Amino acid sequence: MTEERFFRDEQNIAFWEGVARNELRLKKCSVCGVVLAPGATFCSECWSSELTEMKASGYGKVHSFVVYHRAFSENETPPYGVALIALEEGPRIVSAVTGGVTAHVGDDVEAVWSVAPTEGPTLSFSVVNEAGWKRED
Template identity: 35%
Template sequence: MSVVRPVTNRDNAYFFEGTSRGELRIQRCNACGVLRHPPGPACPDCGALDRGHVVAAGEGTVFSHVVHHAPQVPGKELPLVIALIDLDEGVRMVGEVTGVPPEGPDALQIGDRLAVEWNVIDEELTLPIWRRVEEQG
C-alpha cells in the first residue's frame, strides 16, 4: 500500500523517532521552556536555538475538525476525519481521527476528548492517529 510519507529533517526527526517508540513528542525550548508544535529551528518566544522535547500524555480536546471527501489521498479511505487537537500540554496538533462516522449523531464534535494511538505503516514509519475517548460511567 502506498502512503504519503512525511519529509523528515533535523527539525522534526525527533518527532518521528518518538512515534516509532510509541511516544508523542513535543518540541521544547531548553532555554525558556516554551513548548511548540509544529517544530522549528528557533524558539518563537526567546529566539534560542537550544531545543529538546517532552513526551506528551497523548490526550487532548477537539478544537475544530473537517471531513475530507476529495481528492483521494494515497493509502487512505475517504471520507477522512481530520481534527485540530488542543493537547493537554497546551499546544495544537493536526491529526487524523479514526473510529468516528463522518456525519450523523455520532460524528466528531468540538470539545470531544481524543487519545493518540499508533498507525504502524512499516518498519520505518509509525504515525499518530487519534480516537475519541468514550465517557466513563
C-alpha cells in the first residue's frame, strides 16, 4: 500500500473540516431517527434521504479490538491496536485506543483529540476508569 495515509477526499470535505475542529460529525435520519455513519447519504433503515448532521458526544464502548503484530504497510509500526468503537449514538467506527494496547469488549471510552495529524490520526479513544464516563454535564 503506497497510497497516502492521511487521504482527505473532496466529497467529504465538511466531515474533514469537522475533524479539524475536533468534531466527529454523524448523520441522523429525520424520518426514522436512526443515527448512521458519517458518510451515509441516505438511510439504510427506511431509505429516506432526509438526513441531518449531528455531532458525536465522544462517548462510547469498545465493540472489539485487535493488536496488529504484523505491518501490512510501511505506515505502521507493530504492535499497534485498532478498535471498533460503538459510539453512544449508535454507529460503530474504526479508531485507536490510547495508552497502550490493551482494551476489552464493553470498556467505556471517551474521545481524545490530538493536534498533530502528521504524527497519527487525530481521533482516538481512552478507556474510562471503573467509575464510568467522566461526563461534565
